[in-house]
Amino acid sequence: xxxxxxxxxxxxxxxPVMPAWAEMTPEEIKKMVDEAVEKRLQEHxxxxxxxxxxxxxxxxxxxxxxxxPMTDIKIERPGEERVPLSxxxxxxxxxxxAKPFVAAPKAIVGGYMxxxxxxxxxxxxxxxxxxxxxxxxxxxxxxxxxxxxTEHVKFASEVEIEHGIREETxxxxxxxxxxxxxxxxxxxxxLRAGILLLPVGKFNLLHDSxxxxxxxxxxxxQFIIPTTLSETGAGFYGTLYPGRTxxxxxxxxxxxxxxxxxxxxxxxxxxxxxxxxSRQRTCNSTDGLDINNGKAVVxxxxxxxxLGVEVGGSNYYGNGGPNGNYNPLSITAVDWTLQKGPFELxxxxxxxxxxxxxRAIPTSTLGVPAGTxxxxxxxxxIGNSGPGIPPQRMDGFYIQGNYHFxxxxxxxxxxxxxxxxxxxxxxxxxxxxxxxxxNSNGTGGWGNLEQISFGLNYRPIEDxxxxxxxxxxxxxxxxxxxxxxxxxALVISAATYF
Amino acid sequence: xxxxxxxxxxxxxCSGCATLSGSNDQFFVCSYDxxxxxxxxxxxxxxxxxxxxxxxxxxxxxxxxxxxxxxxxIFEREGFGNRERARMTVAVKKxxxxxxVSVLENRQRWHLKGGITQQATKxxxxxxxxxxxxxxxxxxxxxLKEKGCAAx
Numbered sequence: 001x002x003x004x005x006x007x008x009x010x011x012x013x014x015x016p017v018m019p020a021w022a023e024m025t026p027e028e029i030k031k032m033v034d035e036a037v038e039k040r041l042q043e044h045x046x047x048x049x050x051x052x053x054x055x056x057x058x059x060x061x062x063x064x065x066x067x068x069p070m071t072d073i074k075i076e077r078p079g080e081e082r083v084p085l086s087x088x089x090x091x092x093x094x095x096x097x098a099k100p101f102v103a104a105p106k107a108i109v110g111g112y113m114x115x116x117x118x119x120x121x122x123x124x125x126x127x128x129x130x131x132x133x134x135x136x137x138x139x140x141x142x143x144x145x146x147x148x149x150t151e152h153v154k155f156a157s158e159v160e161i162e163h164g165i166r167e168e169t170x171x172x173x174x175x176x177x178x179x180x181x182x183x184x185x186x187x188x189x190x191l192r193a194g195i196l197l198l199p200v201g202k203f204n205l206l207h208d209s210x211x212x213x214x215x216x217x218x219x220x221x222q223f224i225i226p227t228t229l230s231e232t233g234a235g236f237y238g239t240l241y242p243g244r245t246x247x248x249x250x251x252x253x254x255x256x257x258x259x260x261x262x263x264x265x266x267x268x269x270x271x272x273x274x275x276x277x278s279r280q281r282t283c284n285s286t287d288g289l290d291i292n293n294g295k296a297v298v299x300x301x302x303x304x305x306x307l308g309v310e311v312g313g314s315n316y317y318g319n320g321g322p323n324g325n326y327n328p329l330s331i332t333a334v335d336w337t338l339q340k341g342p343f344e345l346x347x348x349x350x351x352x353x354x355x356x357x358x359r360a361i362p363t364s365t366l367g368v369p370a371g372t373x374x375x376x377x378x379x380x381x382i383g384n385s386g387p388g389i390p391p392q393r394m395d396g397f398y399i400q401g402n403y404h405f406x407x408x409x410x411x412x413x414x415x416x417x418x419x420x421x422x423x424x425x426x427x428x429x430x431x432x433x434x435x436x437x438x439n440s441n442g443t444g445g446w447g448n449l450e451q452i453s454f455g456l457n458y459r460p461i462e463d464x465x466x467x468x469x470x471x472x473x474x475x476x477x478x479x480x481x482x483x484x485x486x487x488x489a490l491v492i493s494a495a496t497y498f
Numbered sequence: 499x500x501x502x503x504x505x506x507x508x509x510x511x512c513s514g515c516a517t518l519s520g521s522n523d524q525f526f527v528c529s530y531d532x533x534x535x536x537x538x539x540x541x542x543x544x545x546x547x548x549x550x551x552x553x554x555x556x557x558x559x560x561x562x563x564x565x566x567x568x569x570x571x572i573f574e575r576e577g578f579g580n581r582e583r584a585r586m587t588v589a590v591k592k593x594x595x596x597x598x599v600s601v602l603e604n605r606q607r608w609h610l611k612g613g614i615t616q617q618a619t620k621x622x623x624x625x626x627x628x629x630x631x632x633x634x635x636x637x638x639x640x641x642l643k644e645k646g647c648a649a650x
Contacts, residue, residue: 110571112613146614156614182619197616211612244587245602247623307520307623462611463571497571497613
């Protein structure tokens, strides 16, 4: 088409130098021009045609068939932008730019980080040197990548780097917190597979530091539901609308099961750590694979009768026993969220049961017969301020009230810093946890914890927060001295998405 | 502990349901049929999914739209966009000597806040648009006024 236009223009441009045409009618001139253009076009075809046809031929010669989502890549050579990424793709130097993430309609890279300073009355900070009373901690640096691969395929991932990466310490963590692919079918049912955040309680799903109004996670989310709890698996999720104002969300997955024992049969669920070490990410198993052929089933159902009210119930069940032993771990949780204007009341309660955790399993190599009560001399584990028997049952809850406000005098003082989008939040939270309900030793064992927290935080924007809180623990535990203590702490922190 | 927690949740949920309401309620001295017809007319600019005269319920489908602008993170990037969607429900009910009409918008936002923790690909409920509800109510009131129905 472009060639035809150019030739037509050339013919018309030559008209003034041909006096014979002055006596011709416009129709005759048009006909003559058309014939001339056609003739020259045929000549051009004879000379250049093969080359043009080669360029236009699908899959021909230099650049093969255009397919795939590569149209967004800015490549200078015509045709090359349509080359699909494959082993046959040309130009190795460009391959690095030809990854799907560059071409995806939308990929988002972001993350969050936090930093905290803590000062405690007792030296229960476990620093590996007998404990400390205060210190800075860059607890989490978490980059994430999210991509709209297609309209129906989504990808999300998060890498967690805890306490920086320090080779000489045991407490560092560098892992994929989650990475999953979603295939959206419709709102009622969608597929998800990958490393998943398990829907046990609501806090495990929404645990990011910038989201939370207090620095420390609730005790129940540390000891009973081992947040962050994520495992490899697959399943379904969706939302239903049963009524005019109501909403029902569900998630149901089958995942790698828990890891409740060390290879020698020593229980990993203890009074000091609760269920924290039953996660596969902390297990001795190779590549985080299941320690048995059992899987875990986990699901959460959340019902919201009206905007601002939601109650959720969830359960996790899986066999944590190795080598043919059946020692299931079950965690049941209830969570609630109530919001009305500037007020919020949130909380979560959880119950865990690890069957047979207090006795030796048949395949243990601890040197005691199967079924023997596992006391401290056998396992070497602390706990219970008595015989140190690993727990079977544990529970806990937290309830938290938030009040969002912004005094007018602050807005007047600095509308930029305290204007629209910024807020102050006053927080109060009560925590209660018992990681060994089987212990009847007076006030309970070391895992019987209680805490009340008062906090105030400032959000210049929704995604960034500066927090200060005072925590009082009438019942706490010092892991450095294995002592029950009273504790109080001042915690100052900052967290932001970026 | 289990019993006390469950009791607490149930009572909080009940009190929440009792005190929270987002609907725009109107009362007209008019027959049910006339009010019903006007209610159908008032949402005819939207795709109607449920229209049940016996139950007195009209429910429209979701309509997606550009929501209020929200940037992401401290660098205020575009992030997850500003997509919102809304659907309107109109409930008509015959009372003693009046007919009530309750207009309620359900509005949701794609990726409400925070990171991407499995909640990214999800619609989150947000406050309804009072403006959108008022438009439907206004259309309804105008129609009923033309029919000689008085609002109480």
